[in-house]
Amino acid sequence: MNTKSEDRALAKLARTSFARTVLDVGELQVHCVDGYIELTGKVRAPRGYRGDINFKKEMESLKQHIRALRGVRDVYDKGVLIVQ
Numbered sequence: 001m002n003t004k005s006e007d008r009a010l011a012k013l014a015r016t017s018f019a020r021t022v023l024d025v026g027e028l029q030v031h032c033v034d035g036y037i038e039l040t041g042k043v044r045a046p047r048g049y050r051g052d053i054n055f056k057k058e059m060e061s062l063k064q065h066i067r068a069l070r071g072v073r074d075v076y077d078k079g080v081l082i083v084q
Helices: 004-020 055-067
Strands: 024-033 036-044 074-076 080-083
Touching (some): 004 024, 004 036, 004 055, 036 055, 055 074, 055 080
Parallel strands (some): 036 074
């Protein structure tokens, strides 16, 4: 069982994975309880982006990067709204 400070540290570390995606994750929140990460909020294509984005693939890739972090047990993206 993680302490609250360990969960806060994991959530902060998970946010560093946001740099690995092309998605605009400015409205994506990270919550961590006992090593389980939950992503909520909105993701969208970056402003001015002209290409096609596979949102599902990008979210799966983001979750894989977060899962690979030491101490993370699993990642859920319930409640993430994709704004296209």
